[in-house]
Each structure stands twice: as C-alpha cells, then as structure tokens.
Amino acid sequence: MIEFKNVSKSYRKGIKAVDDLSLTINDGEIFGFLGPNGAGKSTTIRMLTGILNIDEGQILLDGKDIEKEPIEAKKTFGYVADDPDQFLALKGIEYLNFMADVYNVENRKEKIQQLSEKFEIADALSSRIESYSHGMRQKIVICGCLMHDPKNWILDEPMTGLDPRSSFDLKEMMRKHADEGKCVFFSTHVLDVAEKLCDRVGIINKGKLLFTGTLQEMRDTFEENASLEELFLEITEND
Amino acid sequence: MIRNIINLTKVFLISSFSRGGNRKKKNNIGKIALYAVLFIYLAGVFGYLSYEVLSGLIAVKQEEAFIGLILMAIITLVLFTTIISTMNVLYFSDDNLFVLPLPFKPLEVLCAKLNTLLIYVYMEEMMLGIAPLAMYGWMTKQNILYYLFMVIVLLLVPVVPLLLVTMIVICIMALTRGIRNKSLVQLITMSLSVIFSLMISMVSSSMNTNEDVMAMMNKAGSLVGIYKKAFVTMPMAIDALTKYDILSLILLIVISLAAYALVSIFAQKLYYRGMLGSLYSSSGISDKKLNEKSYQSKGLMFSYVMKEIRVYFRRPTFFVQLILPCLLLPAFTIGITYFSIVSQMGEELSAGLDFIYADSDFSGYVFAVLILLVMFISMYSFISTIAVSKDGHDAYAMKYLPVAFHRQLICKMIPDIAVCLLSYAVVAVMAMILFRVPLIHVLLSIPVAVLYSILHGFLILSDVRRPKLDWTSEIQIVKKNMRMMFTMAYSLLNMGLVAVLAFILNMDLYVMCAILSVLYLALDVLLYRYIERKDIALADGFE
Known part of the structure; x- marks a missing residue:
C-alpha cells in the first residue's frame, strides 16, 4: 500500500510542483497516474522513491515512512525510472547480479533466467548494457526492478520502447501482481493502456490532484460516456 | 558547396566544444580568461626555451637550423595528434548519425571534417609554433615580411602531414569496413597520448645543462634532414622563412591546396565506406555463454x-x-x-x-x-x-x-x-x-x-x-x-x-x-x- 498524506514540494518560492497531494493506492490494484507534461507526475514519483525530499507531508509505503525509515521503505518497492539508460558500463548479468546483491535475492539464478527469458534478453546478458537498444535497456531495468519480487511496483512510463510482445507481457505481469494482492503504481502518457489496465486512475495537473477514481466514476462525475482520453483532456483543459 | 562546407565545419566545431549542458555567459568569460592565461604561460615557457636554444645557435651562426627544428616539432605534433583525433572526428563522432540523413554530399562532409581536424591542429600549433618563431624573428631582427610569411607557413605546414595521416586512416577503415570497437580505439589512442606526454617530460627533464641541450640539438638536426625528404612542403617552408623566397611560399600554397583537393576528391567514397561500417560501435558486445559462476553472489x-x-x-x-x-x-x-x-x-x-x-x-x-x-x-x-x-x-x-x-x-x-x-x-x-x-x-x-x-x-x-x-x-x-x-x-x-x-x-x-x-x-x-x-x-x- 502506498499513501500520500498532504504532500507538497516546491522548486521555487511560491511555485509548488506538487500541492497538498493526498492519495492512497491500495493493495490489489493497478493505479494509473496521469497528467500532462510538467504536471508533477515525475516529482511525485521521485518523492515516493526517496530521490526528492518532501517539503511538507508524509509518504508511507506499507506503513513505513520514506523519510524516517528510508531503508525499510525502499525494500518494499521496485522502481523503473522513465530513463532506461542506466549502468551502461555494466553487462546485463552484472547489473542483475548487482541488483540481486542489493536486495539480497535468493534463487537469483532462477529469477534471472526466468525474467530474462520472459523478456527475451537472455542471450544479451553477457554484453554491456551500452550495446543494447532502447527497448532492451528498458527490459533489463524492468528485470532488475522485479527480481526481488517487491510488493509495490513503481513504474514511470514503463512501456516506452518495449516491443508489442514485451509490452503485453509486462501488462499481464502487472495484472497478475495486483491480483495477488500487491500494488502497482505507474505513470503513462498512453491513455489506451491506462484505460484497459488500471483499476483506478489519478489525474494531476499543475501540482494538484484533479481526480481520483475508476473510469466509471469519472464518467459519472462528468456525466459523459466518453473515453478516458476525452475525459482526461476535458479535465486538464478546464483546470 | 563552399557554404555547406563552412556551415558543417561550424556545426562540428561548436558541437565538439560545447558538448551539452547549460552554457552561462559568466562561465564562458571565465573559460576564455583561463585559456588566455594558459596560452600566455605556455607561450612564455616555449619563448624562454627558444631564447636559450637560439642564443646557442646564434653564437655558432647556425640560427637558421632553428627554423627546421621548430617545423619538425610542429609536424611531429601534427602527426601524433592527428592519429589520435582522426578516428574520433571522422568515425566516432556523434555528429555522423545526424549528418548522414541530411542532403550533404560526401565531399562536403569530408571537407568539413578535415577543416575541423585542421582547426584542432592550429589550436595546438598556436602554443608550440608562434612563440618560438616569433622569438627567432625578434632575435635575428627580421622585418614585417617575416611575420607575414610566418603566419602563412603556420597555416600551411600542418596540411600535408595531416592529410597523409588522414588518408592512411581512411584507407585502413575502408578496407576493414570500419573498426567497431570505439572504446578500444579510444583507450589505445588516449593511453598513447598520456605515455607520449610522460616521455616528453622524461626527455626534457634529462636536459640539465647546455651541453645536454646541444647534444639533443645535434641529434635532432639529423632528423630534420629525414623530415625534409618525407614532407615536400617542409623545405619550401624553411626557405620561405629564412630567405624570403616568394617562389617557395607560392609552391607551399599551391602544393598544400592541391593536396587538400586531391585527398578530398579521391577519399570521399572511401571515407563513407569506412564511416558506415563503424557507425554502430561493437564495444561491449559479447556472445559468451553464462555459467554457474555468472550468478554467484559476492556480497x-x-x-x-x-x-x-x-x-x-x-x-x-x-x-x-x-x-x-x-x-x-x-x-x-x-x-x-x-x-x-x-x-x-x-x-x-x-x-x-x-x-x-x-x-x-x-x-x-x-x-x-x-x-x-x-x-x-x-x-x-x-x-x-x-x-x-x-x-x-x-x-x-x-x-x-x-x-x-x-x-x-x-x-x-x-x-x-x-x-x-x-x-x-x-x-x-x-x-x-x-x-x-x-x-x-x-x-x-x-x-x-x-x-x-x-x-x-x-x-x-x-x-x-x-x-x-x-x-x-x-x-x-x-x-x-x-x-x-x-x-x-x-x-x-x-x-x-x-x-x-x-x-x-x-x-x-x-x-x-x-x-x-x-x-x-x-x-x-x-x-x-x-x-x-x-x-x-x-x-x-x-x-
């Protein structure tokens, strides 16, 4: 479970990148975090993962405060950043072993083989990540994130660069993860994916959370039987 | 075509010097000041060394040999630095991926790359060439014509050596269809430059007395003879500076320009062949099979x-x-x-x-x-x-x-x-x-x-x-x-x-x-x- 309690963050005086955000993502659901460019999505995710300090409020992951119990809180999630160009000097297998050591993964061989075969990068593991294509880099980062089987998945634009097969596999894994009573929090610009996959969505714009709920609740609120894309545009344009 | 070459040259130079990041005016002024100080410092060092050497040569009426030594040093510097920079500028530059889809002729791209290499060489030559040659002019009381000839010689002397090295590299890259391991090439060339720098330090520090310096000069003198035979423009440059030989200067200009034109025209296809072959680096690609050890935890x-x-x-x-x-x-x-x-x-x-x-x-x-x-x-x-x-x-x-x-x-x-x-x-x-x-x-x-x-x-x-x-x-x-x-x-x-x-x-x-x-x-x-x-x-x- 992920909880945001009155979270705010400012980069400059008077301008809040995230303004009094309160939100709970329950176990067993896939939560889509949507918003236009510069809305505050990445800032929110960075605060959630401990990259950014919180100015006001509190963020809890499975009851652990990200600022007061950082190590314990960080063990509860796996994070895929929006930039897959990470650890380029390492070989794929070295990166996965490193992540396995960080998270103290047991059965690492089985986990690595299972994930790398699932995402079809098993043959590339002995090569350096810098030689991978964009999509392969995204896949190796996803493998590294999921290896320790974290309860909370935090994914920032995870489908970018993935081929259709891998994108389908990831969506299936996300669904299965949530169905097992765990939590998936992900941001995306692809509203079709969010519409089909998410149990609930949150729409943020200019630092403020404009809507939280299911797609049906959104339709009921705006009294329109429109697609998520149309409702999203209406919500963010009217703000 | 000329305009395209000039524009491409500007783009290659700007992208190689800026390399991303925010460029604040404050930092640029600081950088310019720093480079100015560095230039003055190095010019001072080379000027002082030149003064010491020239004093000895003037005493034995061998001052004209100094010109040969300086030009030999410049050519050596050009040869060495061109070996290092040619691969990076011609083949491993990120610019290649952006330039290839654009409607530029191979000749235009090659000429712009050659100009970029030349400008790098000129920047290094400024420190090594200007101070010693200016010191020669001052100590031997040369007139304004000498300094004019000096500028032209400094612009043209690097051309033939640079083209020679570039041509060899282009041929090798074309025949081998490009070298893909960018990291290995960079590692070798950069290591060589560090070792070369340390060796220069070692040699210069072993020259403790005037006798050591003159002994070194005698050895260098015999090398000048070899360089004169290897690089046809060198004797012309020496004659232009020591005898105000207008004909030698004209020949220097004509031969340098002709060499540039010939290399550009004949090498353009070879260049593209090698460039396309090395576009995607194979650095880091391995087909080694994983074994049990590959999965071991080491803490x-x-x-x-x-x-x-x-x-x-x-x-x-x-x-x-x-x-x-x-x-x-x-x-x-x-x-x-x-x-x-x-x-x-x-x-x-x-x-x-x-x-x-x-x-x-x-x-x-x-x-x-x-x-x-x-x-x-x-x-x-x-x-x-x-x-x-x-x-x-x-x-x-x-x-x-x-x-x-x-x-x-x-x-x-x-x-x-x-x-x-x-x-x-x-x-x-x-x-x-x-x-x-x-x-x-x-x-x-x-x-x-x-x-x-x-x-x-x-x-x-x-x-x-x-x-x-x-x-x-x-x-x-x-x-x-x-x-x-x-x-x-x-x-x-x-x-x-x-x-x-x-x-x-x-x-x-x-x-x-x-x-x-x-x-x-x-x-x-x-x-x-x-x-x-x-x-x-x-x-x-x-x-």
Missing part, C-alpha cells in the same frame, strides 16, 4: 565496489585520465629522478646514500621523503572528487536503492584508496631497488600511507554535496572539475605538515610515524562518524 559491498571499478576501467576517458596517470606517474617520477641524479653524481650516489642511511639524524628525512611521495602521487588521483559526478543520472540510484548512503560512499571511495595504495606500493618497491631505502623506513611508512589514502578517499565529500550530473561527455567531468584544485591544495597542505615535522622540527622516523598515524587515524574515524551520522542528508545536494 553487497564487493558487488558495489566492483560496479565502481568496472566503470573506471571500461570508460576510456576515466581510465586514461584517472587511473593510468596514477599508475604510471610513480614509475616515471622515481625513474626520472634516479637517472637524473645518477647522470650528475654517478658513483658518488651510492656513497651518498650509504652516508645518509647510516646517520640516524637523517632517518626522519628519508621517512619524510617516502611520505611526501605518497602525498605527491595522491595529488594526481581525482577519483574521489568525481566519484558521484561520474555516474551522471545513475547517481540518483544511490537515493532509491535500499543501501545506507554512507556505505555507498565508502564503496565509492575504495577505488581511490586502492589506486593511491597501489601507486605507493610501486614507489616503495622502486625506492628500495633504485635508492636502496632501508626496509624499516618502508615498513613504517605503510600505516601512514594506508591511513592517508583513506583520508584522501574522503575527498568524496567535496563531490557529494553538489555533484555535476548533467554531462554528455566524460571529458566534461574529468577536465572541467574545479574540485581537482581541492585535491591539489589538500595534498600540498599535508605535504607542508610533513615537511615541517621532518625538516624544521627534525623529528625522527618513529616519532613522525606515530604522530602522522594517530593524526590520520583520528581524522579517518571522525570523518567516518560524520558520514555515518549524516547519511542520506549528504545527498540533499542532488535531487
């Missing part, structure tokens, strides 16, 4: 340290700029010092050393020299000062991985500590072999060296507060990091302390060892406690 700390070491060794810029100098410097420093002393003292060195080691009053001095060497070498280790910055955006992983921040900092310090200690080990062994330093001095220096190296590792604190994570080229981090000044200042401070203890307070080696060990141990413990207590708060500087 978190070991794994983290290995991750760091792999980055230093697999990134040619980091390896050549950070690791290689520290490993080579001790050997070169001790070697140069030894041969320099032996050349002056000869057999008296051995007797002198026996006297020093036998007298207990000198024990502190010998010990101090060993420790000063540790500190001198560590002055050139900048690993800790860029340990966080070198990760670029990967550094954010330090904040979301469930590993205590202070432990991650320790892992990042270890490569610096290891390099310092390894360098010192080389120093100690060479000191024992070449200078027969007694074992007791070496043994007592070890704890001080270890504790000082650990303290040196804590220079990471200068980086972690405000790391520079937005870079697109590793050279931005290595060369433009002002924190290197901290490293030098810090080392000099400690060297001053040791000098005071040994040469002013005249402490013996046991007392010095005890004082320095206790001091550095206390500092190490204090700093460790500090980073342990502060932990993640130290990362507030990068968000």
Whole structure:
C-alpha cells in the first residue's frame, strides 16, 4: 500500500510542483497516474522513491515512512525510472547480479533466467548494457526492478520502447501482481493502456490532484460516456 | 558547396566544444580568461626555451637550423595528434548519425571534417609554433615580411602531414569496413597520448645543462634532414622563412591546396565506406555463454565496489585520465629522478646514500621523503572528487536503492584508496631497488600511507554535496572539475605538515610515524562518524 498524506514540494518560492497531494493506492490494484507534461507526475514519483525530499507531508509505503525509515521503505518497492539508460558500463548479468546483491535475492539464478527469458534478453546478458537498444535497456531495468519480487511496483512510463510482445507481457505481469494482492503504481502518457489496465486512475495537473477514481466514476462525475482520453483532456483543459 | 562546407565545419566545431549542458555567459568569460592565461604561460615557457636554444645557435651562426627544428616539432605534433583525433572526428563522432540523413554530399562532409581536424591542429600549433618563431624573428631582427610569411607557413605546414595521416586512416577503415570497437580505439589512442606526454617530460627533464641541450640539438638536426625528404612542403617552408623566397611560399600554397583537393576528391567514397561500417560501435558486445559462476553472489559491498571499478576501467576517458596517470606517474617520477641524479653524481650516489642511511639524524628525512611521495602521487588521483559526478543520472540510484548512503560512499571511495595504495606500493618497491631505502623506513611508512589514502578517499565529500550530473561527455567531468584544485591544495597542505615535522622540527622516523598515524587515524574515524551520522542528508545536494 502506498499513501500520500498532504504532500507538497516546491522548486521555487511560491511555485509548488506538487500541492497538498493526498492519495492512497491500495493493495490489489493497478493505479494509473496521469497528467500532462510538467504536471508533477515525475516529482511525485521521485518523492515516493526517496530521490526528492518532501517539503511538507508524509509518504508511507506499507506503513513505513520514506523519510524516517528510508531503508525499510525502499525494500518494499521496485522502481523503473522513465530513463532506461542506466549502468551502461555494466553487462546485463552484472547489473542483475548487482541488483540481486542489493536486495539480497535468493534463487537469483532462477529469477534471472526466468525474467530474462520472459523478456527475451537472455542471450544479451553477457554484453554491456551500452550495446543494447532502447527497448532492451528498458527490459533489463524492468528485470532488475522485479527480481526481488517487491510488493509495490513503481513504474514511470514503463512501456516506452518495449516491443508489442514485451509490452503485453509486462501488462499481464502487472495484472497478475495486483491480483495477488500487491500494488502497482505507474505513470503513462498512453491513455489506451491506462484505460484497459488500471483499476483506478489519478489525474494531476499543475501540482494538484484533479481526480481520483475508476473510469466509471469519472464518467459519472462528468456525466459523459466518453473515453478516458476525452475525459482526461476535458479535465486538464478546464483546470 | 563552399557554404555547406563552412556551415558543417561550424556545426562540428561548436558541437565538439560545447558538448551539452547549460552554457552561462559568466562561465564562458571565465573559460576564455583561463585559456588566455594558459596560452600566455605556455607561450612564455616555449619563448624562454627558444631564447636559450637560439642564443646557442646564434653564437655558432647556425640560427637558421632553428627554423627546421621548430617545423619538425610542429609536424611531429601534427602527426601524433592527428592519429589520435582522426578516428574520433571522422568515425566516432556523434555528429555522423545526424549528418548522414541530411542532403550533404560526401565531399562536403569530408571537407568539413578535415577543416575541423585542421582547426584542432592550429589550436595546438598556436602554443608550440608562434612563440618560438616569433622569438627567432625578434632575435635575428627580421622585418614585417617575416611575420607575414610566418603566419602563412603556420597555416600551411600542418596540411600535408595531416592529410597523409588522414588518408592512411581512411584507407585502413575502408578496407576493414570500419573498426567497431570505439572504446578500444579510444583507450589505445588516449593511453598513447598520456605515455607520449610522460616521455616528453622524461626527455626534457634529462636536459640539465647546455651541453645536454646541444647534444639533443645535434641529434635532432639529423632528423630534420629525414623530415625534409618525407614532407615536400617542409623545405619550401624553411626557405620561405629564412630567405624570403616568394617562389617557395607560392609552391607551399599551391602544393598544400592541391593536396587538400586531391585527398578530398579521391577519399570521399572511401571515407563513407569506412564511416558506415563503424557507425554502430561493437564495444561491449559479447556472445559468451553464462555459467554457474555468472550468478554467484559476492556480497553487497564487493558487488558495489566492483560496479565502481568496472566503470573506471571500461570508460576510456576515466581510465586514461584517472587511473593510468596514477599508475604510471610513480614509475616515471622515481625513474626520472634516479637517472637524473645518477647522470650528475654517478658513483658518488651510492656513497651518498650509504652516508645518509647510516646517520640516524637523517632517518626522519628519508621517512619524510617516502611520505611526501605518497602525498605527491595522491595529488594526481581525482577519483574521489568525481566519484558521484561520474555516474551522471545513475547517481540518483544511490537515493532509491535500499543501501545506507554512507556505505555507498565508502564503496565509492575504495577505488581511490586502492589506486593511491597501489601507486605507493610501486614507489616503495622502486625506492628500495633504485635508492636502496632501508626496509624499516618502508615498513613504517605503510600505516601512514594506508591511513592517508583513506583520508584522501574522503575527498568524496567535496563531490557529494553538489555533484555535476548533467554531462554528455566524460571529458566534461574529468577536465572541467574545479574540485581537482581541492585535491591539489589538500595534498600540498599535508605535504607542508610533513615537511615541517621532518625538516624544521627534525623529528625522527618513529616519532613522525606515530604522530602522522594517530593524526590520520583520528581524522579517518571522525570523518567516518560524520558520514555515518549524516547519511542520506549528504545527498540533499542532488535531487
């Protein structure tokens, strides 16, 4: 479970990148975090993962405060950043072993083989990540994130660069993860994916959370039987 | 076509000098000032050296030989630097991927690349060529025509050597369909340049007397003859400068331009053949099969340290700029010092050393020299000062991985500590072999060296507060990091302390060892406690 309690963050005086955000993502659901460019999505995710300090409020992951119990809180999630160009000097297998050591993964061989075969990068593991294509880099980062089987998945634009097969596999894994009573929090610009996959969505714009709920609740609120894309545009344009 | 070539040349130059990042006007003015100071300094050094050499040559009425020597030096510099820069500019530049889809002819792209190489050469030539030739003009009382000819010669002399090297590289790349391992090529070329620089230092430091200089000049004189035969434009350049021979100057201009035109026209297809073959680097591609060992756990700390070491060794810029100098410097420093002393003292060195080691009053001095060497070498280790910055955006992983921040900092310090200690080990062994330093001095220096190296590792604190994570080229981090000044200042401070203890307070080696060990141990413990207590708060500087 992920909880945001009155979270705010400012980069400059008077301008809040995230303004009094309160939100709970329950176990067993896939939560889509949507918003236009510069809305505050990445800032929110960075605060959630401990990259950014919180100015006001509190963020809890499975009851652990990200600022007061950082190590314990960080063990509860796996994070895929929006930039897959990470650890380029390492070989794929070295990166996965490193992540396995960080998270103290047991059965690492089985986990690595299972994930790398699932995402079809098993043959590339002995090569350096810098030689991978964009999509392969995204896949190796996803493998590294999921290896320790974290309860909370935090994914920032995870489908970018993935081929259709891998994108389908990831969506299936996300669904299965949530169905097992765990939590998936992900941001995306692809509203079709969010519409089909998410149990609930949150729409943020200019630092403020404009809507939280299911797609049906959104339709009921705006009294329109429109697609998520149309409702999203209406919500963010009217703000 | 000419306009396209000029525009492309501008783009290649701008992109190679700016390499991303925000360029603030303030920084540019600072950089220009810094380069101006550097140019003046180097011009002064070369000018002074030229004055010394010319004074000797004028005395024996051989001053015209100086022109040949300078032009030979310029051509040698052009040959060497062109070998290094041709691969990067022609084949491994990121510009190639952007230029290829655009409607430029191969001839235009090749000419723009050649112009870029020429401009790099001119920038280096400015430091090496202008001051000596200007000094010649002043000391031999030349008129304004000499200086005009000088400018034209400096513009044209590099052309033929540069084209020669470029043509050879283009042919090799075309025949082999390109070399794909960019990292390996960069590693070899950069390592060669570091070794070459150290060898130049070694040669120049062996010239202690005027007799040494004149002996070197005589050897160089015979080389000038070889260069004149190899490079047809060199005799013309010499005649233009020494005899105001207009015909030679015209021939120099015509031959240089004709060579440029011929190489561009004939090499354009070969260039593209090689360029397309090397577009996608094969650096890092391996088809090795994984085995049981590939999945073994080696513990978190070991794994983290290995991750760091792999980055230093697999990134040619980091390896050549950070690791290689520290490993080579001790050997070169001790070697140069030894041969320099032996050349002056000869057999008296051995007797002198026996006297020093036998007298207990000198024990502190010998010990101090060993420790000063540790500190001198560590002055050139900048690993800790860029340990966080070198990760670029990967550094954010330090904040979301469930590993205590202070432990991650320790892992990042270890490569610096290891390099310092390894360098010192080389120093100690060479000191024992070449200078027969007694074992007791070496043994007592070890704890001080270890504790000082650990303290040196804590220079990471200068980086972690405000790391520079937005870079697109590793050279931005290595060369433009002002924190290197901290490293030098810090080392000099400690060297001053040791000098005071040994040469002013005249402490013996046991007392010095005890004082320095206790001091550095206390500092190490204090700093460790500090980073342990502060932990993640130290990362507030990068968000």
